[in-house]
Amino acid sequence: MMKKTALIAAALMMFFLPAGCACAAASPEPSEKTIKRELKIGRKGAEAIEKQVPRVLDPAAEARLAMIAAKLTPYLQRDLEYSVRILDMKEPNAFALPGGRTYFTTGMLEFLKSEDEIAAVMCHEFIHADRAHGIVQAKRNNRLTLLTIAGLVAATQAGGDSGAGIAAMANGLQTALMNSYSIELEKEADARGIDVLYKAGYNPAAMLTMMERMKVEKLKRAQYQMGIFQTHPEEEERVDAALKYLRDKGIEIQRKDVVQSLKIKTDTVSGDARLYVDDAVLLSVPATEASRKLFSELGERLDSTLELELAPYDIKILGEKGSQSLVIRRKTILTEEELLPGMPPLAELRDRINDALNRSRRGNMLTDYFD
Numbered sequence: 001m002m003k004k005t006a007l008i009a010a011a012l013m014m015f016f017l018p019a020g021c022a023c024a025a026a027s028p029e030p031s032e033k034t035i036k037r038e039l040k041i042g043r044k045g046a047e048a049i050e051k052q053v054p055r056v057l058d059p060a061a062e063a064r065l066a067m068i069a070a071k072l073t074p075y076l077q078r079d080l081e082y083s084v085r086i087l088d089m090k091e092p093n094a095f096a097l098p099g100g101r102t103y104f105t106t107g108m109l110e111f112l113k114s115e116d117e118i119a120a121v122m123c124h125e126f127i128h129a130d131r132a133h134g135i136v137q138a139k140r141n142n143r144l145t146l147l148t149i150a151g152l153v154a155a156t157q158a159g160g161d162s163g164a165g166i167a168a169m170a171n172g173l174q175t176a177l178m179n180s181y182s183i184e185l186e187k188e189a190d191a192r193g194i195d196v197l198y199k200a201g202y203n204p205a206a207m208l209t210m211m212e213r214m215k216v217e218k219l220k221r222a223q224y225q226m227g228i229f230q231t232h233p234e235e236e237e238r239v240d241a242a243l244k245y246l247r248d249k250g251i252e253i254q255r256k257d258v259v260q261s262l263k264i265k266t267d268t269v270s271g272d273a274r275l276y277v278d279d280a281v282l283l284s285v286p287a288t289e290a291s292r293k294l295f296s297e298l299g300e301r302l303d304s305t306l307e308l309e310l311a312p313y314d315i316k317i318l319g320e321k322g323s324q325s326l327v328i329r330r331k332t333i334l335t336e337e338e339l340l341p342g343m344p345p346l347a348e349l350r351d352r353i354n355d356a357l358n359r360s361r362r363g364n365m366l367t368d369y370f371d
Contacts, residue, residue, distance in 0.1 A: 027188055030132035039081055042099025056086040056106060068119050075196045076130045096125035098134045116206035116258045123193040133185045187241045194245055204251050206258045208242045211235045212367045255308045261360040264303045266295045275299055277356040285342035301333045308361055309369050315350050326350055
């Protein structure tokens with residue numbers, strides 16, 4: 001094991017030894033001359049990782065990731081070996097090797113809430129490879145080399161092929177590849193990733209929601225369970241930068257579909273027609289043809305207007321008593337004339353909708369939805 005580790009460390013060292021110092025904040029245009037070296041180290045790194053960390057061979061899951069990758073790669077600059085594989089690790093993490101080979105842990109796939117968020121993480125990692133951020137950072141300092149070697153040696157000392165050794169190997173390599181990036185390179189990967197997501201037809205807010213939840217999860221985890229929350233420590237600054245970038249681009253921030261919240265559905269239970277928001281009953285009245293029809297229409301209206309970013313003043317009661325309307329951002333949701341027996345007054349319905357919004361927001365309690 002020691003000999004194998006030394007060989008891997010030597011190979012990584014040959015690739016990452018700095019050729020000089022480049023101190024610019026943003027990454028320079030990547031050179032085509034380095035592609036062969038990047039591909040070589042990526043293949044060697046992948047071989048080393050997959051010898052130590054169990055790979056999940058799930059054709060359906062890998063096909064889904066490949067489909068997402070196929071939508072993203074046409075908008076990247078360089079023709080690298082972009083591919084995505086899954087590692088059997090419960091800690092949420094993702095990282096790209098030089099040359100484009102990218103890994104998601106099973107924990108990361110469980111953490112992400114939608115295809116948009118998977119695409120956001122994948123795109124972020126692809127950008128690191130596309131922009132040759134590993135080389136950029138290595139030229140700025142030799143931290144990547146030292147961290148990589150330290151991680152590999154730690155794996156050997158942690159117990160060879162034991163579970164502790166495997167975890168140390170993976171964590172050391174992940175930390176070397178990800179924590180080595182400066183905050184400027186991380187923000188560049190976020191911003192360029194937002195552009196690619198938009199072009200590929202994904203919701204760019206996914207780059208934001210994923211990082212916002214990192215802030216919450218970081219508070220819940222012990223230091224030894226941090227995973228991506230340790231290797232991407234500046235999420236607060238990255239969230240602020242991503243918010244500004246989205247706004248400067250004029251992209252409306254709509255989180256609900258990305259995080260799978262504010263889901264509207266209708267059903268009939270025990271003779272009652274019911275309207276739900278996120279599995280909580282919003283309205284319930286005796287089931288009739290009229291009530292089922294109204295709830296179906298009301299559900300469509302709510303689905304098209306409810307957003308996590310709605311402020312309380314966006315939901316209003318307008319008009320004179322007897323002919324009032326419940327309005328969300330200038331769209332009429334329900335009128336007094338439409339109220340059926342057993343339904344609450346419009347003012348109470350407004351309060352119930354605000355309560356539903358607040359429940360959905362609690363999943364991301366550190367997010368300022370009105371900023």
